[in-house]
Amino acid sequence: MKAFTQHEGLVVPMDRANVDTDLIIPKQFLKSIKRSGFGPNLFDELRYLDEGIPGQDCSGRPLNPDFPLNFPRYQDGSVLLARENFGCGSSREHAPWALEDHGFRAIIAPSFADIFFNNCFKNGLLPIVLAEEVVHQLFEETHGREGYSLTVNLEQQQVRKPCGELIPFEVDAFYKHCLLNGLDHIDLTLEHSDDIRAYEQARREKSPWLFDAVQ
Amino acid sequence: MAGQTLYDKLWQDHLIKNCDDGSSLIYIDRHLIHEVTSPQAFEGLRLAGRKPWRKDSLVATPDHNVPSEAIERAAGVSGIRDDISRIQVQTLDENCRDFDVVQFGINEPGQGIVHVIGPETGVTLPGMTVVCGDSHTSTHGALGALAHGIGTSEVEHVMATQCLTQKKMKNMLVRVDGQLRPGVTAKDVVLAIIGKIGTAGGTGYAIEFGGEVIRAMSMEGRMTVCNMAIEGGARAGMVAVDQITLDYVKGKPYAPKGEVWDRAAEAWSDLYSDGDAVFDEVIVLGGEDIEPQVSWGTSPEMVAPISAQVPTPSKESDATKRTGMERALEYMGLSAGQSISDIKLDRVFIGSCTNSRIEDLRAAAEVAKGRRKSDSVKQVLIVPGSQAVKAQAEREGLHEIFVEAGFEWREPSCSMCLAMNADKLGAGEHCASTSNRNFEGRQGYGGRTHLVSPSMAAAAAIAGHFVDVRELAPVQWQEEVV
Numbered sequence: 001m002k003a004f005t006q007h008e009g010l011v012v013p014m015d016r017a018n019v020d021t022d023l024i025i026p027k028q029f030l031k032s033i034k035r036s037g038f039g040p041n042l043f044d045e046l047r048y049l050d051e052g053i054p055g056q057d058c059s060g061r062p063l064n065p066d067f068p069l070n071f072p073r074y075q076d077g078s079v080l081l082a083r084e085n086f087g088c089g090s091s092r093e094h095a096p097w098a099l100e101d102h103g104f105r106a107i108i109a110p111s112f113a114d115i116f117f118n119n120c121f122k123n124g125l126l127p128i129v130l131a132e133e134v135v136h137q138l139f140e141e142t143h144g145r146e147g148y149s150l151t152v153n154l155e156q157q158q159v160r161k162p163c164g165e166l167i168p169f170e171v172d173a174f175y176k177h178c179l180l181n182g183l184d185h186i187d188l189t190l191e192h193s194d195d196i197r198a199y200e201q202a203r204r205e206k207s208p209w210l211f212d213a214v215q
Numbered sequence: 216m217a218g219q220t221l222y223d224k225l226w227q228d229h230l231i232k233n234c235d236d237g238s239s240l241i242y243i244d245r246h247l248i249h250e251v252t253s254p255q256a257f258e259g260l261r262l263a264g265r266k267p268w269r270k271d272s273l274v275a276t277p278d279h280n281v282p283s284e285a286i287e288r289a290a291g292v293s294g295i296r297d298d299i300s301r302i303q304v305q306t307l308d309e310n311c312r313d314f315d316v317v318q319f320g321i322n323e324p325g326q327g328i329v330h331v332i333g334p335e336t337g338v339t340l341p342g343m344t345v346v347c348g349d350s351h352t353s354t355h356g357a358l359g360a361l362a363h364g365i366g367t368s369e370v371e372h373v374m375a376t377q378c379l380t381q382k383k384m385k386n387m388l389v390r391v392d393g394q395l396r397p398g399v400t401a402k403d404v405v406l407a408i409i410g411k412i413g414t415a416g417g418t419g420y421a422i423e424f425g426g427e428v429i430r431a432m433s434m435e436g437r438m439t440v441c442n443m444a445i446e447g448g449a450r451a452g453m454v455a456v457d458q459i460t461l462d463y464v465k466g467k468p469y470a471p472k473g474e475v476w477d478r479a480a481e482a483w484s485d486l487y488s489d490g491d492a493v494f495d496e497v498i499v500l501g502g503e504d505i506e507p508q509v510s511w512g513t514s515p516e517m518v519a520p521i522s523a524q525v526p527t528p529s530k531e532s533d534a535t536k537r538t539g540m541e542r543a544l545e546y547m548g549l550s551a552g553q554s555i556s557d558i559k560l561d562r563v564f565i566g567s568c569t570n571s572r573i574e575d576l577r578a579a580a581e582v583a584k585g586r587r588k589s590d591s592v593k594q595v596l597i598v599p600g601s602q603a604v605k606a607q608a609e610r611e612g613l614h615e616i617f618v619e620a621g622f623e624w625r626e627p628s629c630s631m632c633l634a635m636n637a638d639k640l641g642a643g644e645h646c647a648s649t650s651n652r653n654f655e656g657r658q659g660y661g662g663r664t665h666l667v668s669p670s671m672a673a674a675a676a677i678a679g680h681f682v683d684v685r686e687l688a689p690v691q692w693q694e695e696v697v
């Protein structure tokens with residue numbers, strides 16, 4: 001997994017609550033059996049004026065001029081600013097894949113849906129929860145100033161504003177460790193193989209019906 | 216020491232160890248797999264040269280991409296017309312073959328929507344931890360299991376290690392007291408719950424559904440409720456084990472038998488929250504207060520009773536909520552203050568892992584019997600959740616009732632729940648749907664979804680607009696009255 005230590009990036013505002021994963025990446029693109037290439041279809045239904053078809057070249061499609069991702073000033077943005085309950089709905093990991101593929105490295109919101117939140121960490125994408133008033137203030141500042149960037153420092157657990165103000169954030173110790181070092185979660189878990197085997201053996205004796213083969 | 220909740224017990228029973236960093240390793244008993252969220256996980260195993268830790272915990276079936284039309288379905292995988300859908304289902308076939316995973320293939324008797332076949336075959340059982348790369352895995356919690364959706368990286372992780380690295384969630388009890396009035400179903404209960412707690416109300420919680428209404432519900436009804444726990448933001452929903460649970464599980468093909476059954480049933484009888492257990496949050500609803508529900512917006516919390524009007528955004532004081540409502544009304548083509556019963560339907564969909572079980576089809580058939588769909592409704596799809604449900608419905612003659620009513624009787628699949636197969640809404644079309652999500656574009660680009668119960672969907676198909684199903688007594692009742 002890609003490590004995350006510090007990142008400075010242009011902020012893109014997504015001023016809407018309850019953005020669901022169907023909106024982040026519509027279902028027709030879930031037919032892909034790959035992990036990459038979802039970026040051009042990120043927010044497909046909001047971003048383009050026509051219906052997206054898997055596998056098509058998106059460069060010639062009509063763009064929705066009212067959608068921030070299409071504004072010239074937000075090109076090359078890599079920090080997404082969002083509202084409450086971002087990533088609700090379907091568990092599709094294609095949502096963080098699409099965000100990451102498009103170039104986002106961090107998402108700031110007052111709250112995230114649980115499964116999406118977990119999925120982000122597995123893909124080197126850092127979801128940051130900040131208080132609603134703080135997020136609101138960031139929206140104002142982003143709207144108010146072209147080229148508005150934030151610096152996210154995971155080690156320090158701080159977001160730095162252009163004015164130098166530091167905003168602290170919480171992050172789970174396990175996820176922080178994995179992200180900072182780009183660690184593979186499976187390798188980490190397999191270090192506990194002996195414990196898993198011991199548990200499994202005891203379980204097999206106690207609840208043998210859980211181990212009957214399905215045929 | 217305070218007693219334990221059902222969730223505490225299930226967690227404790229599956230805890231391998233607490234790690235120094237505050238995370239915990241949780242053992243997974245059953246891992247269900249479908250074609251959409253698994254290819255990248257199998258590929259990950261392949262690239263790393265890993266094998267499944269315990270392949271007998273894995274059960275796969277294709278559901279999202281399989282066609283619902285009998286003709287297209289007849290030739291099996293090779294007959295799927297959409298190239299990309301076909302490749303995805305073929306990829307599942309290949310992966311199951313390569314990794315020696317049991318699969319209920321496209322036209323085999325065990326096939327169906329993954330959350331329908333799990334409980335009905337006994338592949339998922341009380342007391343299990345159940346995961347699947349699908350957010351509606353919460354459905355299996357109805358059995359008294361700890362079941363939740365995971366992302367594809369976690370699918371790979373569980374395949375490789377049989378565990379999940381997790382943090383314990385908080386406990387929420389949603390209690391529905393009293394009794395439901397006639398014509399009000401499990402779907403109305405869960406929609407009313409989500410209307411009350413909101414789509415983020417359960418975030419960070421495992422929800423246990425309890426109270427007299429839930430205790431009186433059939434297993435099918437409990438599955439409908441747990442299915443939509445995720446629409447309330449909770450990854451896991453669950454119901455305590457009782458006699459209804461045991462009666463349901465007993466005799467299922469993969470349920471324990473004989474002496475092992477007795478041992479299992481005894482172990483399961485402890486799966487309830489202790490009387491003195493403490494919940495972090497308790498929400499109470501009165502069963503009598505719940506009316507048949509209809510969603511009017513683009514989020515499952517945007518619901519109203521059938522007798523109500525579409526709400527007026529300007530009365531909402533919270534600015535983010537107000538713009539959300541305005542945007543939803545615009546997308547849905549509705550105006551504030553309009554009666555819910557004035558909403559006209561273009562299509563009706565009865566199916567999905569929320570409402571495609573036999574009881575759901577019986578409820579729809581009861582309303583449809585002796586009636587015909589409105590001419591203004593273009594299409595009414597009835598999509599059973601599994602091959603077993605389909606066969607049972609056909610034994611009961613339900614399919615004939617549907618066909619006589621002008622409804623289409625289809626093959627088991629997710630179908631128009633998310634429109635990955637050919638069943639889709641056209642732009643601007645309104646659909647009465649028994650599925651679980653009314654997100655923009657979910658049932659087709661520009662489509663407008665209204666979430667309802669199976670009987671409300673059937674009633675809407677007949678009237679051409681929403682009606683209170685209670686005003687539409689079954690034809691045979693009317694005959695008796697005359």
Ligand code: SF4
Pocket residue numbers: 278279328329330349351567568569628629632633650651
């Ligand atoms: S029926 Fe709908 S919600 Fe259920 S698994 Fe299929 S697509 Fe998902």
